[in-house]
Amino acid sequence: MPRVPHIPRELAFLPFSGSRAVAAGLVTWRMLRGPSWCRLLPDIYVHVDGYREDDHRMWCDAVALTLPGGAAISGLSAAFLWGVDLLPPASPVFVTLPGTARRRSTPRVSVNQRSLSTQDVTRFAGLPVTTGSCTAFDLGRRLPRTDALVAMDALLHRRVVGLPALAGYLDAHLGWPGTAQLRELLGLAEPLSESPMETRLRLLLHDAGLPPLVAQHEVHGENARGGRVYLARVDLAYPQWRIAVEYEGDHHRQRAHFRRDIARLNALRAAGWLVLRCTADDVLRHPTRTTHLVAAAIRERRGLQR
Structure with missing residues (x-):
């Protein structure tokens, strides 16, 4: 044997x-x-x-063993460790190394070189990682605009960083590349956003010039006795016109979820709400059609109020 x-x-x-x-x-x-x-x-x-080929945490553990002093896991890998997984498939581990370090990027490790202060680095489960403020600062200025807002919303939602702390960090790093984008996105960031697609939908409507939306709006109605009762919480809303804009993910197709959605939708309609339901296809492939749909709903509701 x-x-x-x-x-x-x-x-x-x-x-x-x-x-x-x-x-x-x-x-x-x-x-x-x-x-x-x-x-x-x-x-x-x-x-x-x-060993797990697609286990990003395993690769973070491995790469951390090779980092010199003053280096840290950063960017999307830091966000992953903080609980925000926005990594593309087969993503390398993103690290920031001091300028004196000599290391090139590889398919497994993406290297960014700049000096990190001691206030920029903390420990997460024994790994050196950029702080929430530093991570959000880097992603908000370096990622493409939409992806940057998705990352900021997610970090804010998980309370990895707060808006005042991020604004203060930005003020202390004025003039850095990409800070103009970050400053714009600070005015658009929404800690209540619960998913990347919800953020993308909100930004799409903003960029189309539509009025600002309220995130995670609670809708109340009246019961038979005239008392105030909770009906639903909608992803995005124009409360003044009783318009709800919802992102529908795949989980809404499950039978139990579908039944709850029908009851919820009927309650909103009975309370006078118009509910517009959008899918990933609507946001990513048909943005113009989607913005026209919401704009038409606003015009209709405005006309009813006159």
Whole structure:
């Protein structure tokens, strides 16, 4: 019967430095070349049971072992660690290194070089990562405009950073590349936004010149006794015209969710609300049609109020 190789507890799950593990007597180089270990990066290994090709956290753990002093996981990878996953498929780990460091970007590691102050870096589960303010600052000025607002909304929604803190960080870094975009987006950011597509829909309507929307608006009605009762919370609203604009994701197609949606929609209609429901297709592929739909609803409701 073949002997099951002994796996040191310290190396059972997380990536580790091969040279340090060998120096500590935990494994040998011959063992590391065997089938029980996966080489992730130069000198960085993980046990096969802990290897997941698409596990970004594993790759963050691995890359962190190679970072010099003053460096940190940053950008979209920092946002991921803070609970905001906006990473594209097969994304590299984004890091910021001091200007004195010599390291090129690879398919696994995307390098940005600038000096980080000690106030810009914190620890997350043992990993060096840019703070919420620094992360939002970098994403808000470096990503394309729509993606930048999506990232800012998500970080604000999870309370990784607050609007006053981000505004203060911006004021302390005036003149940096991309800060003009970030300042504009600060005026559009919405901590109540609950999904990237909701942010994209809100920005689409804003850019079309439509009036500002209220996010996560609670609608109330009256019961048979004339008392105030809660009816629903809508994604985006024009309360003055009783117009709700909702983003419908795939989860709305589930049977139980569909039934709740019908009851909710009927309650809103009974209260005099017009509900416009938008899908990803409406936002991404037919933006003009979508903005015209909302604009027409506003004109109609304005006409009824005259």
